Amino acid sequence: MTTETQFFFAPDGTEMAVLPRERLDRMIAASEDTADRIAAETGLASLAEEGGIPFDVESRIAEGVNPVRAWRDHRRFSQAQLAEKASLTQAAIARLEGASPGSGRPETLDAIAAALDAPRWTLEAPVPEEKGPKRTRALFDRANPAERRLLRSRK
Structure with missing residues (x-):
């Protein structure tokens, strides 16, 4: 043979x-x-270009938590610590966390994004109102390629 x-x-x-x-x-x-x-490589390039959202931050945003709060909790900052790092007041951070995502002046959101080491666009992420399978689909649709593989593996 x-x-x-x-x-x-x-x-x-x-x-x-x-x-x-x-x-x-x-x-x-x-x-x-x-x-x-x-x-x-495509996923890494996307992360380098656009930044990414850690799964715990994305999950909290999908649950209805304000993105500033989700990132702040992820970084383990108090409101006062974030305010100091972003050159804002603690009251300003509290107001933003109580407001709808993306609220605030652009320069304020830029300062918070820099202080949190978070992509600026993630602070404007809409809070989905759907729950269950639609919520999972919303997470999947907003995820970058690397995060999509992770979400696929958790089904």
Whole structure:
């Protein structure tokens, strides 16, 4: 029995190849590894360009928590600590956390985003009102490629 690839022409003139199953399996695995590497590189590029949201922050936002509060809790800052780091007052942080996402002057949100080391756009994330499967879908739709793989694996 030969282990080399064999070539022949089908009756319609198409050139065909027969190769050992082990070699085919290795080729398929290599192709899948390449696709996974490309997806990972794309995800990393997306994170570098747009920033990302940790799963616990995204989950809290989806539960209705204001994004500033979700990020502040994630970073384990008190309102006073965040206010000091962002050169604001504790009362301003409290007002923003009680307001709808994205409320506040752009320069205030920029300062808070910088203090939290969070992408600015995440502070404007809408709070979804849906629960259950729709909530999971909303999380999935807003996730970057790397987070989508994680969400897929938790189903």
